[in-house]
Amino acid sequence: MITIEKLEQLGCNTAEGMERCLNDESFYLSLVPGAFERKRYEELERMIGESDLKAAFDEAHALKGVLSNLSITPLLDCVSEITERLRAGDNGDYSAILSRMWEIYSRFEGMLQ
Amino acid sequence: MFVTPNFVRIDIMNEFLKDVIKLKRRILVVDDEEINRRMLSKILSSEYEVLTAENGDRAIEIITGERELLSLILLDLYMPGKDGYEVLKLIRETPRLKKIPVIVLTSDGSAEVQSLKLGAADFIPKPYDLPDVILARIEKTIQLYEAINIVKATQFDPLTGLYNKEYFMEYALVMDQFYREREMDAVAVNINRFHILNEIHGRIIGDRILRMIGRALKEYAEEHDGIACRYDADGYFLYLPHGEDVYSGLSEKIKSIEDGIIKNIHNRIRYGIYPRSDRKCDIHRRFDCALLACNSIKGDYKREVSYYDSSMLEFEAYSERLAADMDQGLSEGRFKVYYQPKYFIQSEEPYLSSAEALIRWDHPELGMISPGQFIPIFEGNGMIRKLDRFVWREAARQIGEWKRLHGKSLPVSVNVSRIDLMETGFTDEIRSIMDEAGITPEEFLLEVTESAYTEDSDRIIEVVKNLRSLGMRIEMDDFGTGYSSLNMLSSLPIDVLKLDMGFIRNIENNEKNLKMVELVMNIASYLNLKVVAEGVETKEQYKLLKKTGVHLVQGYYFSRPVPADEMEKILLKG
Numbered sequence: 001m002i003t004i005e006k007l008e009q010l011g012c013n014t015a016e017g018m019e020r021c022l023n024d025e026s027f028y029l030s031l032v033p034g035a036f037e038r039k040r041y042e043e044l045e046r047m048i049g050e051s052d053l054k055a056a057f058d059e060a061h062a063l064k065g066v067l068s069n070l071s072i073t074p075l076l077d078c079v080s081e082i083t084e085r086l087r088a089g090d091n092g093d094y095s096a097i098l099s100r101m102w103e104i105y106s107r108f109e110g111m112l113q
Numbered sequence: 114m115f116v117t118p119n120f121v122r123i124d125i126m127n128e129f130l131k132d133v134i135k136l137k138r139r140i141l142v143v144d145d146e147e148i149n150r151r152m153l154s155k156i157l158s159s160e161y162e163v164l165t166a167e168n169g170d171r172a173i174e175i176i177t178g179e180r181e182l183l184s185l186i187l188l189d190l191y192m193p194g195k196d197g198y199e200v201l202k203l204i205r206e207t208p209r210l211k212k213i214p215v216i217v218l219t220s221d222g223s224a225e226v227q228s229l230k231l232g233a234a235d236f237i238p239k240p241y242d243l244p245d246v247i248l249a250r251i252e253k254t255i256q257l258y259e260a261i262n263i264v265k266a267t268q269f270d271p272l273t274g275l276y277n278k279e280y281f282m283e284y285a286l287v288m289d290q291f292y293r294e295r296e297m298d299a300v301a302v303n304i305n306r307f308h309i310l311n312e313i314h315g316r317i318i319g320d321r322i323l324r325m326i327g328r329a330l331k332e333y334a335e336e337h338d339g340i341a342c343r344y345d346a347d348g349y350f351l352y353l354p355h356g357e358d359v360y361s362g363l364s365e366k367i368k369s370i371e372d373g374i375i376k377n378i379h380n381r382i383r384y385g386i387y388p389r390s391d392r393k394c395d396i397h398r399r400f401d402c403a404l405l406a407c408n409s410i411k412g413d414y415k416r417e418v419s420y421y422d423s424s425m426l427e428f429e430a431y432s433e434r435l436a437a438d439m440d441q442g443l444s445e446g447r448f449k450v451y452y453q454p455k456y457f458i459q460s461e462e463p464y465l466s467s468a469e470a471l472i473r474w475d476h477p478e479l480g481m482i483s484p485g486q487f488i489p490i491f492e493g494n495g496m497i498r499k500l501d502r503f504v505w506r507e508a509a510r511q512i513g514e515w516k517r518l519h520g521k522s523l524p525v526s527v528n529v530s531r532i533d534l535m536e537t538g539f540t541d542e543i544r545s546i547m548d549e550a551g552i553t554p555e556e557f558l559l560e561v562t563e564s565a566y567t568e569d570s571d572r573i574i575e576v577v578k579n580l581r582s583l584g585m586r587i588e589m590d591d592f593g594t595g596y597s598s599l600n601m602l603s604s605l606p607i608d609v610l611k612l613d614m615g616f617i618r619n620i621e622n623n624e625k626n627l628k629m630v631e632l633v634m635n636i637a638s639y640l641n642l643k644v645v646a647e648g649v650e651t652k653e654q655y656k657l658l659k660k661t662g663v664h665l666v667q668g669y670y671f672s673r674p675v676p677a678d679e680m681e682k683i684l685l686k687g
Contacts, residue, residue, distance in 0.1 A: 020152055020241050027155060034148045061191055065220055066148045068240035 002029050006111050010074060017071035028070070035066045035075075036108055041101065044082070048094045057086035074104045137162045138184035138255060143172040143200065144218060145192040149239075153187060153218075156244040157251070169195025173203060176210060184255050186215045187237065190224050198231065205232035212265075214258040216251065234258065270343040272320060273327030278350070281342030285352045285396050288340070296355035297392075301385040301403040302330060302363065305411065307347035310381075322378060323347065325370045333366045348407075350400055355389050360418045380414075383407050387421040405429055432490045435482070439496055442474060443503060449473045450507045451674035452525065454683055455645060455667045458659045465683065466665055467524040467558065470508035471674045472500060492530065501533060505543070509550035509557060511677055515684060516552065523684050526558035526588055534561065534576045544583060554584035560611065562590045578606045588645065593633070603640060610637050612663070614648025621653040627661070634662045 004025060007014050014028070021028040040063060047056035060083040067076035078101045082094065140161045142153045145168055154163045164179070166172035169192055176183065186204070190197035197217060204210045217228040220239035228236060234254045237247055268280035276284065289297070304310075304326070311319035323343070330349050334341040339353035353359060367379045385407025390399040406421040442448050451473050457466040474482045491497040508525045516522050533539055547557050559580060561573075577587055588609040593616055612633060620626045630646070637644045646658050649668030658666055672683065 016240075019243060021155055022244055024155070031148045031151060058191055058193065061220070062146055065189075065239045066146050068220065069149060069152055071240070 002032055002111060004029070007032070007072075010107055010111065013071040013073050017069070020069055020071075032070060032072070033112060035063075035070050035072055036105070036112055038105075038109070041105060045098055048082075048086075048098065051091055053086055053089060053091060057083065060086055072108075075101070075108065078104055139164060139179065139182050140185045140187060140251070141166060141172065141175055141179070141183055142187045143169070143192075143197070144187075144189035146189070149189065149218070152241070153247075156241075156247055160248060161251075168192055169197070169200045172200050176200075176204065176213070180210055180213065183213050184259075185251060186213055187218055187251075188215050188233075189218045190221075190228060191219075198228070201228060201231050201233060212258065212262045214254045216254060270327075273324050273331075273343050275327050275331055275349070276340060276342040278342055278344040281340060281344075281350060281352070282396050282400075284340055288352065289392060289396070292354075296389045298351075298353045298355050298359055299387040299390040299399045299403040300351040300353060300359060300363070301344075301400065301407040302326075302349040302351065303383045303385070303407050303411065304347040304378075305381040305383055305414075307381070326367060326378075326382070329366045329370045330363070333363055337362075344400075348404075350403070359386055359388075360384050364417065382417065383410050383413075384418040385409070385421065386418065402426065432493075435487050435490055436494055436496060438476065439487075439491065439500070442476065443499070445477075447475050447477065448500070448503060449475065449676060450504055450511065451676055452511075452680040453667055453674040454672050454680070455526075455665045456671050457665055458655070459662065459664055463666075463671070465523070467526060468680060469526045469560070469667060469674075470504055470528075472504050473674070495532075497530060498532065501528070501530065502542075504528070505546050506550075509546045509552055512552045512556050513550035515681060516556075519681075519685060521684055522556055523680075524556045524558055524586075526560045528560045528562075528590065531562070531564075531573065534573050539576060540579045540583070543580065543585075555586070558586050558588055558609075560588045560590040561607075563592050574604070574606060581606050581608075593629070602636070607642065609643045609645055609665075611645045611647060614646075614668075617646050617648045617650075617654055617658070617668070620657055621651070627657060630658070630661050630663070638662070 004014050004018075018025065018028050021031070040059060044056055044059045044063070047053075047059060060079055064076065064079045064083045067079055078097065082097055082101070085092075085094070085097075138161050140157055141164045142150050142157070143166045144150045144153070147167070150165045150167070154165060157163050161184070164175055164183075166175055172186075172188070173195070176186065188197045188200060201215055201217070204213060204215060211232070214234035215232070217224070217233045217236045218239060218241075219225060219228065219236055225236045225238075234257070235250055237250065241247060242250075268276055270277045275281075285297075288295075304322075307319070307322075310322065327341075327343060327349065330341045330351060333339075334351050334353065337353050337356065339351055341349060341351045344350050351363075356362065363384060364379065364382070367382055370378075385403045385405065387399055387403040387406060390402070394402075402421045402425070405425050406419040409425060410416040410419045449472075451471045452468040453471060454465050455467045455469065456463040472484050472488075474484070474487060476482050488497065488500075491500055505527050508527050512523060512525050529539075543557070543559075547554060561577065581587060586608040587606065588611050589605070589607045590611045591613045592610045593613045610633065612630065616626050616629055616633075618626075620630065634644060636642075643664045644662075645665040645667060646663045647667045649655055649658065649666040649670045651670060654668075655666060655670050675683070
């Protein structure tokens with residue numbers, strides 16, 4: 001079960017995210033799972049692997065928007081870095097940052113389950 | 114500097130929406146991310162009704178359907194399919210949609226600039242600002258756009274697309290402030306007797322004419338760095354940098370828009386120009402002056418332009434003074450009816466035949482005022498009706514009194530205007546006046562000017578026929594100054610032609626005038642009409658007129674207009 005405490009333990013700035021939800025805790029918590037749709041992260045990885053930088057950028061950018069609004073800080077930092085590299089047209093090696101992304105993601109996934 | 118009229122005050126509008134019709138403004142949130150949509154809906158829903166769209170196509174569908182009701186669109190720029198840029202472009206390029214403000218939602222600094230260039234009203238960064246900040250930005254944007262939209266909707270005259278008077282005056286002031294040294298002309302343009310065009314050709318054609326003239330004036334104003342407005346039904350104002358040829362320029366412009374249906378519309382246009390209008394005067398006052406100049410030639414078919422000068426203002430003040438004093442003058446007996454005798458001259462010795470009743474005003478402060486001064490003023494403002502009725506009653510009473518006291522009947526003619534004749538119940542009113550005074554229709558003559566017959570002649574002829582059927586005689590006054598055709602003259606129900614004094618003046622030295630009188634005599638003889646010559650001042654004139662066969666004369670040669678007691682003496686002398 002997702003709780004504010006758990007999110008904070010994982011490094012989220014829940015106070016900031018909650019403020020955007022008018023400090024309605026249950027509303028905020030109801031939004032959080034939407035930021036962790038596994039399929040979207042897999043798609044991002046696939047697009048980068050296929051060097052489809054435009055599509056990858058759109059996906060990363062969208063995820064960044066959601067993560068930033070909810071203040072899921074650790075994953076946001078990671079996705080932001082990917083977004084900026086894609087925006088710059090970087091077609092290099094993303095394996096390290098992707099692996100970090102999955103590592104952080106898995107911590108949250110555990111909590112979600 | 115700019116005064117927003119009360120009815121477009123945004124706080125008043127807000128109050129109306131909130132408190133009167135209990136309406137929440139409607140906002141559309143367009144974002145492909147459900148989390149973002151839900152979060153914004155949560156923030157906005159206390160103040161607004163929120164609609165959401167998950168992509169560009171759905172957004173356009175909602176915008177098109179709700180366009181009159183949407184107060185704002187919050188638009189994400191990056192969306193799959195039709196993105197925010199495309200939606201924004203479509204909104205800005207569609208006239209009916211572009212009045213809806215759009216705030217873009219973006220996390221990119223570069224996108225902010227681009228979207229503002231594309232016409233976004235503002236942007237909200239991601240991650241979102243605090244809810245209060247978002248609400249404040251949205252409120253400000255809505256207020257700004259509503260104010261702009263209301264101003265846009267109210268500043269123009271819907272028929273011609275010109276400014277309306279209120280905004281025109283404001284913009285004229287703005288021009289004055291920006292161009293402090295520039296000399297400006299205030300111009301009033303009016304269509305002479307426009308209501309008749311409307312009556313004859315119908316409103317649709319009338320409106321078309323107004324639009325065409327408005328377009329021409331707008332073009333002229335724009336070509337000369339000026340502005341134009343429609344100030345009332347058939348009038349326009351222009352505020353232009355001073356030019357020596359404003360009249361000819363405007364006139365040429367109007368001539369260039371000749372309409373297929375109404376020929377020579379430019380002949381009906383009158384221009385009042387206040388050149389180098391005095392900036393010390395209030396802007397409204399300056400246009401009053403231009404209008405004063407324009408109105409001074411209203412109804413004058415020979416003059417198209419009049420330039421304002423200070424004497425017009427003095428005359429206006431004088432006119433207002435006379436208008437203000439008329440009622441008091443009537444109640445204090447300051448208006449007197451004078452009588453000028455008319456003599457029958459086709460006998461061995463001329464003898465008194467009748468008289469004309471004429472009004473005089475002995476003003477307590479201004480002294481004797483010539484009727485030539487106050488009658489045109491009272492004709493212009495409609496007060497002549499009251500004065501005419503005073504003369505009719507007084508003249509009728511006097512005829513009756515002389516008849517009772519001396520057993521002598523002196524027919525007296527009174528003037529009636531075209532307006533009098535057009536009034537419902539006019540014939541009954543005249544009959545009642547005669548009954549009250551105890552006089553017969555033969556004793557009460559009516560003088561109708563020739564020009565009265567030129568418009569709505571059928572109606573006038575019908576009224577005059579009714580009066581004649583009562584036994585009254587009708588004199589056509591100022592004959593020769595109007596435009597009666599011979600054909601029309603033969604069909605008019607009249608008994609007497611009254612030659613305008615312009616024909617009589619210098620008749621002894623002017624062969625042409627004498628020939629004209631002879632010609633009129635031939636016509637009158639053919640139509641079996643009597644002829645009266647007025648303004649007869651010399652013995653020579655009298656002799657010439659007698660020779661030509663003129664029946665009656667009136668003028669200083671026999672007698673100036675005299676008060677009732679003097680007229681009584683003349684009557685008794687026979």
